[in-house]
Structures are given as structure tokens and as C-alpha cells.
Amino acid sequence: MPLLKVEGLSKSFGGLQAVSGVSFQVAEGEILGLIGPNGSGKTTVLNLITGFLQPNAGAIWFCDENVVNLPRHQICRRGIARTFQLTKPFLNITALENVLVGRMYGRQPAPSRKAAEEESLALLERVGLGDKAHSLVKDLSLMQRKKVELARALAAKPKLLLLDEIMAGLNPAEVDDAMHLIREIRSWNITLIVVEHIVKAILGLCDRVVVLNMGEKIAEGAPQEIVHDPHVIEVYLGKVYA
Amino acid sequence: MSRRDIAFIISTLIAAAALAVVPTITTKESVINLLVLVYIYVMMASSWNIIGGIAGQVNLGHAAFFGLGSLVSRILWTKGWPLSISLILGALVPVAFALLIGAPSFKLRGVYFAIGTLAMAQILFITTRNLFPMISSLPTEALSTYSLAPRYYMALGMTLLTVLVVFWLSRSRWGLGMVAVREETSAAESLGVSALQHKLLALCLSALFAGLAGGVFAYYSAGYYLFFPFFPTWTFDAVMATYIGGTGTVIGPIIGAVFYVLVKEILALRFVELHPFIFGTLFILVVLFLPGGMIQIWSRLRRLLVRKSTLAPSAAKEEQVPETNMVHDRPAVE
Numbered sequence: 039m040p041l042l043k044v045e046g047l048s049k050s051f052g053g054l055q056a057v058s059g060v061s062f063q064v065a066e067g068e069i070l071g072l073i074g075p076n077g078s079g080k081t082t083v084l085n086l087i088t089g090f091l092q093p094n095a096g097a098i099w100f101c102d103e104n105v106v107n108l109p110r111h112q113i114c115r116r117g118i119a120r121t122f123q124l125t126k127p128f129l130n131i132t133a134l135e136n137v138l139v140g141r142m143y144g145r146q147p148a149p150s151r152k153a154a155e156e157e158s159l160a161l162l163e164r165v166g167l168g169d170k171a172h173s174l175v176k177d178l179s180l181m182q183r184k185k186v187e188l189a190r191a192l193a194a195k196p197k198l199l200l201l202d203e204i205m206a207g208l209n210p211a212e213v214d215d216a217m218h219l220i221r222e223i224r225s226w227n228i229t230l231i232v233v234e235h236i237v238k239a240i241l242g243l244c245d246r247v248v249v250l251n252m253g254e255k256i257a258e259g260a261p262q263e264i265v266h267d268p269h270v271i272e273v274y275l276g277k278v279y280a
Numbered sequence: 281m282s283r284r285d286i287a288f289i290i291s292t293l294i295a296a297a298a299l300a301v302v303p304t305i306t307t308k309e310s311v312i313n314l315l316v317l318v319y320i321y322v323m324m325a326s327s328w329n330i331i332g333g334i335a336g337q338v339n340l341g342h343a344a345f346f347g348l349g350s351l352v353s354r355i356l357w358t359k360g361w362p363l364s365i366s367l368i369l370g371a372l373v374p375v376a377f378a379l380l381i382g383a384p385s386f387k388l389r390g391v392y393f394a395i396g397t398l399a400m401a402q403i404l405f406i407t408t409r410n411l412f413p414m415i416s417s418l419p420t421e422a423l424s425t426y427s428l429a430p431r432y433y434m435a436l437g438m439t440l441l442t443v444l445v446v447f448w449l450s451r452s453r454w455g456l457g458m459v460a461v462r463e464e465t466s467a468a469e470s471l472g473v474s475a476l477q478h479k480l481l482a483l484c485l486s487a488l489f490a491g492l493a494g495g496v497f498a499y500y501s502a503g504y505y506l507f508f509p510f511f512p513t514w515t516f517d518a519v520m521a522t523y524i525g526g527t528g529t530v531i532g533p534i535i536g537a538v539f540y541v542l543v544k545e546i547l548a549l550r551f552v553e554l555h556p557f558i559f560g561t562l563f564i565l566v567v568l569f570l571p572g573g574m575i576q577i578w579s580r581l582r583r584l585l586v587r588k589s590t591l592a593p594s595a596a597k598e599e600q601v602p603e604t605n606m607v608h609d610r611p612a613v614e
């Protein structure tokens with residue numbers, strides 16, 4: 039049984055077909071890459087899975103339950119957490135309090151505030167923000183805010199974590215750190231869908247890759263097959279890889 | 281509980297105890313009356329702060345909760361119901377009313393809540409002015425035995441209750457969820473927070489304590505027009521006191537309310553009708569230049585002092601500004 043099964047998912051905005059008839063599955067323990075050119079519908083797929091958008095057609099099965107039409111907070115409590123490509127931090131509270139929200143709500147809320155604070159601090163330290171725990175998030179840089187969002191999503195104890203371009207803007211050394219962290223997250227029994235434009239990260243991390251173009255799935259397979267797929271090279275990798 | 285939390289509770293209790301002594305050392309009615317007004321304003325600002333400051337939903341109809349609370353309490357009590365039951369019902373009816381406006385308007389996102397609360401408060405104001413145009417006076421025998429002291433203690437006790445509940449809320453999981461909803465609703469939801477539930481709880485608590493303030497007003501006043509507590513001024517006074525003191529914090533609305541009532545009384549004596557303009561200007565200045573309110577002055581000062589001490593060569597270890605949890609004494613917006 040796959041952890042997540044997306045069937046015939048479609049979403050249009052007015053006349054624009056942002057996602058059309060997309061189907062794929064994610065097995066437990068997998069890291070799935072979701073790639074494609076700008077505007078190909080990657081973020082829209084994540085928004086559909088997390089209830090930020092309602093599909094025009096299709097079904098989303100998570101642990102054998104159709105989560106379409108479930109409210110967002112219920113989807114999170116079932117075990118799906120995410121980060122945002124355009125960050126959405128809680129600006130006027132501290133980094134620690136941001137993470138605390140995830141830890142005190144989410145799938146498995148901490149039994150006490152004290153436990154929640156300790157675990158949240160540990161998560162912040164793991165993403166490299168331990169020294170900023172008591173800073174207001176509005177005083178942090180964009181990269182630091184992204185780390186807060188990652189720690190916050192992890193604090194919700196998801197079974198499935200959706201990461202939307204958390205590596206954009208990182209230098210190569212930082213990309214290596216991020217890849218290391220994502221592998222570690224997988225070792226915590228968290229399944230991942232990773233949206234990235236960085237080919238090295240996709241190749242180094244993903245077990246399988248789904249390629250979108252203009253809202254349609256054009257390829258799916260192991261990363262090594264995908265980067266040699268002529269169609270994928272033509273519409274996407276040609277620009278960034280070839 | 282942190283040391284700071286304990287310090288807050290202890291200093292609040294000491295302040296309440298000190299204020300409880302006032303009627304025994306002065307017989308001046310003007311002092312007692314002024315303090316009762318301060319207490320009512322503290323209750324109004326602190327209760328508005330729950331929905332407006334902590335949960336971040338602009339409520340422009342707070343007067344409706346205050347008005348309903350006073351109307352229900354006053355009518356029941358003057359009809360001979362026990363005071364306690366009159367006050368409890370006076371607090372619960374506004375909660376029911378809050379659910380009636382809140383549930384539909386929170387489902388529609390955006391400005392519907394602000395517009396909805398404003399419209400409902402205006403409708404209630406006009407309706408009560410038409411239905412109850414008369415002055416409500418206490419029966420003659422009640423007037424002859426009227427004494428300020430029990431009213432004073434009632435107002436003080438209810439204010440203490442309000443402040444302690446807001447303090448508890450600010451430290452609770454529910455309070456954290458409300459702040460998350462205020463800061464970024466959709467992100468809060470993506471972490472498992474039900475925005476609707478948190479907004480509704482904030483609104484109900486807000487209405488409860490505004491209704492209780494209305495009950496205090498009803499018990500305190502010898503005679504008044506029944507529609508008077510529905511005047512929109514009650515809303516705007518509560519909003520302004522909250523912003524001037526520091527929205528989203530526990531202490532801010534208290535400081536703001538004390539400051540507001542004192543200055544308003546002084547201005548009213550000297551300039552009669554000019555004080556709305558003066559407060560309006562002050563309000564705009566605060567929103568523009570000191571969005572954290574008066575308590576932001578304190579946190580800015582503290583930050584400056586700490587910076588100085590870390591710059592000083594003698595300060596070997598780096599000292600951090602001690603941060604508190606969310607809504608204690610740090611401005612929500614800066």
C-alpha cells in the first residue's frame with residue numbers, strides 16, 4: 039500500500055490549466071522528487087495535497103483515506119506537513135515559538151509545554167538555528183526563515199513531508215548540508231516529496247522522480263533514467279543541465 | 281511556570297491588594313468613582329485584546345457585548361433576581377451573541393468579521409435606543425441604601441479575574457495557536473491549528489469579559505439610559521486604550537486603559553469636548569510610530585541598556601535580551 043496515491047488530479051485557474059490529470063504514488067520511506075520548469079504546476083500539486091487548494095477533479099489518498107475536502111489542519115493531523123516556497127513564518131514571535139506551534143499541534147502534540155520546548159529547541163539546533171531560538175523571526179534572514187519553517191514542519195511529526203524549493207539560493211556547500219539533513223529526516227521514518235531545481239540534489243537524494251510540464255506528468259522513473267530521457271531534456275533539463 | 285510568570289502573578293496580586301485598601305483610607309467618592317471607571321476600562325481593553333490583539337481579528341462591535349451584558353444584568357437584577365445569577369447571565373448572553381456573528385463571518389475570510397461586528401453593534405445600539413429609551417433608576421429603597429464600597433470591590437475583583445484569565449491564556453497552548461492564527465493563518469492551519477476554533481474561542485472569551493464589564497457597570501450605576509452602554513464610543517475607547525498601551529500583550533491594555541481614563545478625565549475637565557480629537561491624534565501617532573504601544577518604550581529601553589552592557593569591556597559574557605513567551609510584555613507588532 040502506498041503512503042500517498044494521487045489519481046487524475048486536475049486544477050485550473052480561470053482558463054489556465056495548472057495541473058491536468060496527474061497521477062503518481064509515494065511509497066513509505068521514499069524520497070520522491072517533483073521537478074519541472076517554472077510554472078509547470080509543482081507548487082500547485084503540493085497545495086492540492088495539503089488542502090490549500092481544492093482540485094477540480096481527482097483524488098488524493100493518504101493512508102487509504104481520500105483527503106480531498108478535508109480542512110488543512112485535519113490534513114496536518116493525519117500526518118502531512120509542508121514548507122512554503124514563498125515563506126509564511128510567524129514573524130512577530132520567536133523562532134522557538136514558531137516551532138512550538140508545530141510541536142503543540144500537529145500529528146502528535148507534545149504532552150507538556152516543557153517537553154515541547156525541549157524538542158523544539160533540539161529541532162532548531164539540528165537545522166542550525168540553535169543560537170537564534172530566541173530571536174524574533176522578523177529579524178532573521180530569508181534562509182534562516184526557511185530553516186524555521188523546516189523545523190516547524192518537522193515539529194508537527196509528519197509521516198509525509200513536502201519541501202518546496204528549500205535549497206533555492208543556497209551555495210554548493212550549503213546544498214550538501216541540506217541533502218545530508220534530508221537523508222537524516224528520512225531516517226526518522228518520514229517520507230518526503232522534494233521540489234527542487236538543483237539537479238545535483240535531485241540526483242543525489244531521490245529514489246524516484248516525477249516530471250511535470252505545463253501541468254502534465256511527462257515522465258516518471260529513477261533519477262538516472264530521467265536525466266537521460268530525451269523529452270525531459272528537451273522541455274526542462276536542456277536549459278539547466280545539458 | 282517561569283520566574284517571570286510568578287513575578288507577574290505576585291505583582292498583580294500585590295497591586296490588587298493595595299487597591300483593595302483604598303476605600304478604607306479615603307472617603308472621597310470621586311476617587312472611588314474614578315477607579316471604578318479605570319477598572320471597567322481595563323476589563324474592556326483586556327477583553328478586546330483577546331480577539332483583537334492576541335488572535336488578531338478586528339472586532340469593531342465590542343460595545344455590543346458590553347451593552348448586552350449590562351442590559352441583561354440590569355434588567356434581571358432590578359427585577360429581583362440574585363445579583364450573581366444576573367451577572368452570570370449578563371456574561372453568557374453576549375457569548376451566545378458572539379457565536380451568532382462569529383461563526384458565519386469567520387467562515388468567510390477577510391474583512392467580513394470587522395464589518396459584521398460593526399454592523400451588528402450599530403443595529404443593537406439603534407434597537408435598544410428604540411426599545412428602551414428610558415432611564416433605568418434603582419428603586420428608592422435600593423437607592424437609599426446605595427453604597428459604593430461593594431461596587432468598588434466587585435469591579436476590582438472582576439478586573440483581577442479578567443487579567444488573570446488573559447495571562448493564563450497568553451501562556452497556554454490555545455493562546456499560542458491564536459497568535460499563530462494572527463500571524464499567518466494558513467501556515468497555522470498547515471501545522472494542525474484549527475483557525476475557526478481558535479477565533480471562536482477568542483471571540484467568546486472576549487465577549488464573556490466585556491459582558492462581565494457590562495454587568496459591573498449595571499451594578500455600579502445608580503441611573504443611566506439603558507442604551508448608553510451600546511454607544512460605539514465604548515468600542516473605540518477599548519480599541520484605542522489597547523493600542524496605546526500595547527496590543528497583543530497582557531500588560532499593554534492595562535497600562536493603556538489606566539492612561540486613557542486618567543487623561544480623558546483631565547481633558548474632559550479642561551477642554552470638554554475636545555478629547556476625542558486629542559485621542560484620535562494620539563492613536564494615529566501610536567499606530568504610526570510606536571505600533572507596540574507604550575510598553576514598547578520599555579522594551580526598547582531595555583534593549584538599549586543590554587546593548588550598552590555588552591559593548592562595555594567589563595561585560596565578559598554576552599548577555600541576551602531575555603525573551604518572554606509571545607504576549608507577556610513584548611509588543612506583538614513593532
Ligand SMILES: Nc1ncnc2c1ncn2[C@@H]1O[C@H](COP(=O)(O)OP(=O)(O)OP(=O)(O)O)[C@@H](O)[C@H]1O
Pocket residue numbers: 051054056074075076077078079080081082083123
Ligand atoms: N492561486 C493561483 N491563481 C492563479 N494562477 C495560479 C495560482 N497558483 C498558480 N497559478 C498558476 O499556475 C501555474 C503553475 O504554478 P505553480 O506555482 O504550481 O508552478 P511551479 O511549478 O511551482 O513553478 P515554480 O518552479 O516557478 O515555483 C502557473 O502558471 C501559475 O501562474
Ligand SMILES: [Mg+2]
Pocket residue numbers: 080081082123202
Ligand atoms: Mg513553485
